[in-house]
Every structure is written in structure tokens, then in C-alpha cells.
Amino acid sequence: MLQTQNNTPASSSRPSPAELTGQVIDAACKAGADAAEAVFGESRSLSIGVRKGAVETIESDETSDLGLRVFVGQKQAVVSVSEFSPRTLERLVERCVAMARIAPDDAYTGLADKALLYSGHSDGLDIFDSTELNAETLKDRALSAEAAGVALDQALQSDSASAGRVQSRWFMQTSDGFSGAQASSLFFQSARLIATDANGGMERDGEGRSTRHYADLPSPEDTGRIAGERTMKALGARKIDSQKASVIFEARSAKSLIGLFLGAVSGPSVARGSSYLKDRLGQAVFGSQINIIDDPLRVRGLGSGYYDDEGVTASVRHLIENGVLTTWLLNTASARQLGMVSTGHASRSLANPAGVSAHNVVLEAGKRSLADAQAAAGKGVIITSMFGPSVNGDTGDWSAGASGFWFENGEVQYPVNELTVAGNLIDIFSRLEPLSDLEIRGTLDTPSILVDSLSLGGK
Numbered sequence: 001m002l003q004t005q006n007n008t009p010a011s012s013s014r015p016s017p018a019e020l021t022g023q024v025i026d027a028a029c030k031a032g033a034d035a036a037e038a039v040f041g042e043s044r045s046l047s048i049g050v051r052k053g054a055v056e057t058i059e060s061d062e063t064s065d066l067g068l069r070v071f072v073g074q075k076q077a078v079v080s081v082s083e084f085s086p087r088t089l090e091r092l093v094e095r096c097v098a099m100a101r102i103a104p105d106d107a108y109t110g111l112a113d114k115a116l117l118y119s120g121h122s123d124g125l126d127i128f129d130s131t132e133l134n135a136e137t138l139k140d141r142a143l144s145a146e147a148a149g150v151a152l153d154q155a156l157q158s159d160s161a162s163a164g165r166v167q168s169r170w171f172m173q174t175s176d177g178f179s180g181a182q183a184s185s186l187f188f189q190s191a192r193l194i195a196t197d198a199n200g201g202m203e204r205d206g207e208g209r210s211t212r213h214y215a216d217l218p219s220p221e222d223t224g225r226i227a228g229e230r231t232m233k234a235l236g237a238r239k240i241d242s243q244k245a246s247v248i249f250e251a252r253s254a255k256s257l258i259g260l261f262l263g264a265v266s267g268p269s270v271a272r273g274s275s276y277l278k279d280r281l282g283q284a285v286f287g288s289q290i291n292i293i294d295d296p297l298r299v300r301g302l303g304s305g306y307y308d309d310e311g312v313t314a315s316v317r318h319l320i321e322n323g324v325l326t327t328w329l330l331n332t333a334s335a336r337q338l339g340m341v342s343t344g345h346a347s348r349s350l351a352n353p354a355g356v357s358a359h360n361v362v363l364e365a366g367k368r369s370l371a372d373a374q375a376a377a378g379k380g381v382i383i384t385s386m387f388g389p390s391v392n393g394d395t396g397d398w399s400a401g402a403s404g405f406w407f408e409n410g411e412v413q414y415p416v417n418e419l420t421v422a423g424n425l426i427d428i429f430s431r432l433e434p435l436s437d438l439e440i441r442g443t444l445d446t447p448s449i450l451v452d453s454l455s456l457g458g459k
Contacts, residue, residue, distance in 0.1 A: 014064075014084055015084075017040040017169070017171035017181070018171060018173065018179065020038075020040055020066055020084060020089075021038035021039070021040055021066070021171060021172070021173040021179075022038075022173060023089065024036070024038050024066065024068050024089055024092060024093055025037070025038050025068075025173060025174070025175050027089070027090070027093045028068060028070045028093050028096065028097055028175075029175055031093055031094065031097045032072060032097055032101075033070035033071060033072055033096075033097050033100065033175075034071050034072055034073065035070070035071040035110065035111050035174070035175045035176065036068065036069065036070045036071070036174070036175045037068075037069045037070075037111060037172070037173070037174045037175070037310075038066065038067065038068050038069075038172070038173050038174075039066070039067045039170065039171070039172045039173075039309075039348075039350050040064070040065070040066050040067075040170070040171045040172075041063075041064070041065050041067075041168065041169070041170045041171075041350055042062075042063060042064040042065070042168070042169050043061070043062070043063055043166060043167065043168040043169075044061070044062050044166070044167050044168075045059070045060070045061045045062075045164065045165065045166040045167075046058075046059070046060045046061075046133070046134075046135060046138065046164060046165060047059045047138065047162055047163065047164025047165075047188075048135060048138040048139045048142050048162060048163055048164065049142065049160060049161070049162040050139065050142040050143050050146055050158075050160070050161050050162070051146075051158050051159070051160050051161070052146075052157070052158050053143065053146070053147075053158075055139055056160070057162075058135065059164075060135075063082065064082060064084075065080055065081070065082045065350045066080060066081055066082075066084065066089075066092070066350070067079070067080040067349070067350025067351055068080070068092055068093065068096050069096075069353065070096045070097055070100045071100065071109060071110055071111070072097065072100040072101050072103075073105070074105045074106055074107055074109055074110075075100045075101065075102075075103040075104070075105055075106065075109070076100055076103060076106060076109045076110075076353065077096050077097075077099035077100035077103050078096070078351060078352055078353055079092055079095050079096040079099065079351070080350040080351040106333070107336075107337075108332075108333040108334075108336040108337045109333055109353075110332065110336075111174055111175070111176055111310070111332070112174075112178075112310040112311055112312045112332045112342060112346075113312075113332070113341070113342070114176055114177070114178075116312045116313060116341065116342055116344075117178045117307070117311045117312060117313065118178075118180065118306050118307035118311060118312070118313040118314075120306065121306075122180060122181065122182060122306050122307075124299075125297065125298075125299055125300070125301070125304045125305070125306070126212070126213075126299050126300050127182075127183075127184045127185070127212045127300060127301070127304055127305075128167070128183040128184055128185050128212070129185045129187070129212060129213040129214055129215075130167075130185070131165075131185075131187075131213075131214040133163075133165050133187070133214065138163040138164060138165070139163075141163035141189055141220040142161045142162050142163040142189065142220070143161070144219075144220040144221055144224065145161045145163070145189055145190070145191040145220035145221070145223045145224035145227070146158045146161035146191055146224060147224065148191075148220065148221040148222075148223075148224030148225050148228070149161075149191050149193045149224035149225065149227045149228035149231075150193065150224075150228065151228075152225065152228035152229065152232065153195070153228065153232055155195045155196055155197065155232065155235065156193050156194070156195050156228055156231060156232065157193065157194050157195075157196070158191075158192075158193060158194070159192040159193055159194045159204055159206070160190075160191075160192050161189075161190065161191040161192070161224070162188075162189065162190050163188065163189040163190075163220070164187075164188050164189075165185070165186065165187045165188075165214070166185065166186040167183070167184075167185045167186075168183070168184050168185070168186075169181070169182070169183045169184075170182045170183075170184075172309070172311060174311060178311040180306075180307055180311060182305060184212065185212055185213070186210055186211075186212065186302070187210070187211055187212075187213070187214045187216075187217050188208065188209065188210040188211075188217075189208065189209060189217060189220055189223055190206060190207065190208030190209070190223065190227075191206055191207060191208075191220075191223050191224045191227040191228075192204060192205070192206030192227060193205065193206060193227050193228055193231040194231065195231045195232055195234065195235045196235075197235050197236055201235070201236065201237070203231060203234040203235050203237060203415075203417075204231065204234075205227065205230040205231040205233075205234050205384075205385070206227040206230070206231070207223050207224075207226040207227040207230065208223070209223060209441070210302060210442065211300070211302075212300045212301070212302065213300060216300065230384070233405075233415060234384075234403065234415045234417075235415070236414065236415060237403060237414070237415040237416055237417040237418075238406075238414055238415070238416055238417075239416065239417070239418050239419070239458050239459040240381075240406055240416050240419065240456065240458040240459070241458050241459060242455075242456060242457050242458045242459070243456055243458070244453050244454065244455055244456065245379060245380040245381060245453065245454070245456055246377035246378070246379070246380030246381075246450065246451070246452050246453060246454075247380055247381050247383060247421060247450075247451050247453075247454045247456070248370065248373060248374065248377070248380065248381070248382045248383070248435075248448055248449070248450050248451075249383050249448060249449040249450075249451070250382055250383060250384045250404070250448050251437055251438070251439065251445075251446055251447055251448045252384065252385075253383050253384055253385055253386050253402070253404075254363075254446045254447070254448055254449040255444050255445070255446050256386055256389065256400075257425075257428065257432070257446075257449060258292065258361065258363050258444060258446050259444060260389075260391060260398065260425055261277075261292070261425070261429065262319075262329065262358055262361065262444070263275075263391075264276055264277040264393075264396070264425070265277060265319065265325065265327075265328050265329055266328070266329050266334075266356045267328045267329055267330035267331060267334030267335060267337075267338065267343075267345070267356050268331075268333075268334045268355065268356055269393070270328050270334070270338065271334045271337040271338050274393045274394065275393060276392070276393060276394060276395055276396035276425065276426060277325065277396075277426075280325050281325055281326075281327075281328065282324065282325065282326070283324065283325060284323045284324050284325075284430075285320065285323065285324070285325045285426070285429050285430065286320050286323040286429050286430065286432070287323050287430065287431070287432070287433070288322050288323040289322075289323070289366065290320055290322070290323050290363070290364075290432075290434065291318060291320055291321055291322065291363075291364040292318070292319045292320035292361065292362070292363050292364070293316065293317070293318055293319065293361070293362050293364065294316070294317045294319055294358050294359050294360065294361045294362075295316045295359065295360045295362065296314035296315070296316070296344070296359035296360065297314070297315075297316060298359075298360045298440075301359070301360040301443075302360065302442050302443045303357075303358065303359040303360040303361075303442075303443035304359065304360060305359065307344065308331070308342075308344045308345055308346040308347065308354075309346045309347050309348040309354055310331060310332050310342070310346040310348075310354050312331075312332070312342045312343075312344040312346060313344055314344035314345075314359060315344060317343065319358075319361070327343055328340070328343070329343060329345040329356045329357075329358055330342050330343040330345060330356070331345060331346035331347075331354045331355065331356050332346060332354065333353070333354070334356065345357060345358060345359075358443070358444070359443065360443055360444075360445075361443065361444045361445070362438070362440065362445050362446070363434050363438075363445070363446040363447065363449075364434065364438070365434055365435070365436050365437070365438035365447045366433055366434040366435050366436055366447065367436060368433070368435055368436060368450075369435060369436050369437070370435055370436075370437055370448050371410070373433070373435055373448070373450045374407050374410045374411070374412075375410035376410075377407075377410075377450065377452065378408070378409065378410065379406075379407060379408040379409070380406075380407060381402075381404055381405070381406055381407070381416060381419065381421075381456060382404045382405045382407060382412070383402045383403070383404040383419075383421060384403060384404040384405070385402065385403050385404070386400040386401065386402045386421070387400065387401045387402075388400060388401045391425070395424070396424050396425035396426045396427075397422075397423075397424050397425075398422065398423060398424065398425050398428075399420055399421065399422035399423075399457075400420070400421055400422075401418075401419070401420055402419045402420065402421045403415070403416060403417040403418075403419060404416060404419070416458075418458070418459075419456060419457065419458055420456070420457035420458075421454055421455070421456055421457075422454065422455045422457065423451070423454045423455060428451055428454070431451055431452060432449050432450065432451050433449065433450040433451075433452075434446065434447045434448075434449055435447045435448040435449065435450060
């Protein structure tokens with residue numbers, strides 16, 4: 001029988017994460033599992049949402065969950081629980097092993113290769129800030145962001161504003177000896193505003209930031225001001241004629257293009273044969289000046305970690321080097337299916353087997369400024385937001401709804417909306433030019449991107 005022991009501080013009767021995961025792994029192996037992996041995660045979060053000067057939402061959450069993955073031969077199963085009594089843990093093990101025994105065979109399943117597992121320290125990335133922000137402080141930040149935005153112009157009103165914080169801890173252990181712990185924090189704030197013109201036309205836009213450390217957040221007034229400026233600039237948007245023209249994807253929309261690239265180099269997609277880049281490994285996919293780097297070791301990075309969610313060591317990788325596609329994003333299963341080695345990109349929840357995700361991806365900046373690119377292009381569209389993307393995974397044909405600004409003679413003329421932009425991603429990747437306005441903010445950062453000719457659908 002599984003036993004719980006009070007080896008934790010006096011404020012809690014629950015065993016430590018190492019004890020909990022160790023107990024269920026031992027029990028699973030005794031119950032017939034050939035190998036097992038357990039993950040314990042807990043988080044504490046608080047967020048405040050405001051609208052028109054009043055609190056609209058208060059969300060507070062404290063969760064603790066334990067996930068168990070077991071392997072019986074080439075079969076696997078995953079089960080999670082959020083209550084940790086001895087009987088619950090016994091049922092967890094029983095159910096997980098029983099499910100694995102009747103699961104279909106998977107030739108590529110199993111724990112990560114021991115030679116790839118991380119074995120160093122895990123405290124140098126500075127991704128945890130213990131600062132406690134109470135509800136009053138978060139309310140004040142959200143209200144300040146909202147007030148700073150609507151104060152810019154009487155045409156502005158609030159759609160929403162929010163501020164919050166999250167603190168999380170994660171502990172993982174496997175039956176072949178790996179164990180690792182990580183604590184992280186997140187602080188965030190945002191403002192979204194509505195602008196209305198004299199004819200009743202309405203536009204929405206906003207700004208938001210997330211950081212590992214509270215001190216790295218910009219002032220809420222800056223967040224609100226940027227949201228207000230963006231919203232006012234979008235007011236009075238027009239439709240344009242359908243045509244082919246140069247397109248500049250502003251940095252915040254350019255991320256979605258590189259995100260589509262990351263999806264196409266995901267190991268599971270490649271292994272299924274459902275990626276339009278599946279035959280392009282080792283070939284030039286972008287122009288020779290293009291570099292895309294994934295850096296899991298960035299200090300205070302939102303995607304930083306010394307190892308992935310299977311315990312495999314994470315390292316800095318040039319996904320694109322001088323235009324050439326150098327690697328897939330691989331977890332253990334997709335690596336085995338492709339006859340390769342995991343790249344440390346496994347990502348999982350406690351209730352599912354590992355998928356794949358990148359860490360901190362950056363498209364390196366180019367040399368030309370946004371203004372220089374506009375001048376050189378002459379006329380075209382600057383896209384500031386996109387929505388409703390459609391992608392053919394086999395061919396790379398892509399389209400998305402968009403809004404932004406029309407420019408001529410290198411100068412912005414007026415905002416535009418109800419626009420569709422379309423092309424083939426393989427062609428777009430080969431021709432895009434990154435500009436010089438790169439800012440490191442999240443897990444995927446790019447400068448603005450120029451593509452010299454794309455199809456635009458308008459009126």
C-alpha cells in the first residue's frame with residue numbers, strides 16, 4: 001500500500017514532490033510497468049480585470065496536480081490526479097497500468113535516452129521572482145493602464161484592462177534515475193481599447209506585456225498609452241482594391257509567420273508526413289542572410305529551461321542558419337520515428353504524452369529600418385494584426401484576414417481593414433526580409449518583415 005509521510009514543513013501534511021513522484025513510480029513498477037515517469041506541478045495565480053473604471057473580474061487559483069505515465073512493453077498510458085490521499089494514489093497507479101496494458105502498441109514510445117538527460121544545476125536562469133502582489137496592487141495597475149489609455153482622446157473607451165501574477169513549480173522524476181525541479185513566475189498586464197469616430201465606425205487595439213520579474217514590467221501608464229495610440233491610429237480604416245503589392249508585417253504580426261515555420265518543422269508533423277517542409281532538411285528555405293535561433297538558456301526568458309519535459313538537455317540551436325534548415329524540433333517519440341535524436345523540445349501537460357514546442361525563438365534583425373523599407377517599397381500595406389489564418393499543411397498555401405495601414409511614396413496614407421493577405425509559405429520564406437526593429441519580449445520574437453509582393457484581397 002502506498003503511504004504518505006509528513007516530511008514537509010509543518011504548514012502542510014503532504015509529502016514533498018520528490019516523495020510523491022517516487023512513490024507512484026515505485027508502485028507502478030511493482031504493478032507491472034516496465035518504466036514510469038511522474039510529474040508534479042503546482043501553481044498560484046491572481047489576476048484582476050477592469051472595465052470603465054470598475055473591477056469586472058477577480059480570478060484566484062491554487063492548483064496541485066500529479067501526472068503519471070507508464071510503459072508496458074511498447075504501450076503507454078497517462079493519468080493525472082489533483083488529490084493525493086493514499087487511496088487516490090493507489091487508484092492512479094492501478095488505472096494507469098491497466099490502461100497501458102490495453103493501449104495500442106507504439107513502436108516509438110518510451111522514456112528518453114539516458115545519455116541525453118540533463119544532470120547539471122538548474123538555478124542560473126533567474127526565471128523565478130518571489131514578489132507577492134496583492135489584489136489591490138493588481139487592481140491599481142489595471143486601472144492605471146486603462147486610465148492612461150482613455151485619457152489620450154475623448155474618442156477612446158475601455159474594452160478591458162488586466163494585471164496578474166503566476167508562480168509555478170514543476171518536479172519530474174523517472175524510473176531510470178532522472179529528477180529535476182523548476183520554479184518560475186510570470187507577471188503580466190494589458191489594456192485593450194475601443195475608438196469611435198463621428199460616423200460610428202469603431203476600431204479596437206491594445207498592448208500587453210509579460211515578464212518573469214515584476215521589476216521588468218513597463219509602467220501600466222506606458223501600456224495604456226501604447227494601447228491608446230494604436231487604437232486611435234486605426235480609426236477611420238478603409239477598404240482597398242484587390243491587388244498585388246509589397247507587404248510589411250509589423251513585428252507583432254510577423255511573429256505569426258515564423259510561428260507557421262515552427263509548426264512546419266515540428267517533429268510529429270514531419271513524422272506524419274503532414275508538413276510542407278518535410279523534404280527540406282539541410283536545404284535553403286530562407287534567404288542566405290536569415291538566421292532563426294532557439295535559445296532555452298536566455299536569462300529571465302519566458303521559455304527558458306535547462307531541459308525539456310522529458311528531461312532531455314536543452315541547448316541553443318540554429319533552426320535556420322544562413323537560410324538553411326538545420327534541424328527539426330524533436331521529442332523522443334518523433335526522433336525515434338525519424339531515426340534521429342531528440343533535440344530537447346518535448347512539451348507536455350500532466351495528463352498527456354509529450355508533444356513538441358520551442359523555447360525562446362528569435363528571427364535575427366536585418367539592417368534596414370521600417371522607414372527605409374517603406375521608402376524602398378514605394379507603396380503597399382503595413383499589417384499590424386491578422387486573424388483567421390488558413391494553412392494547407394501539405395502545400396504551404398496560406399491566407400489570413402488582416403488590418404493595418406496603406407502607404408505610398410514611403411509614407412503612411414490611411415488605415416485599412418477587411419483585408420485578406422495570401423501566398424505560399426515556401427515562397428514567402430524564401431523572399432522575406434527581416435528589418436531592424438527587433439525587440440526581445442517573449443518566447444517568439446521577430447523584427448518587422450518585408451515581403452516584396454503578395455496577393456491582397458479587398459473590395
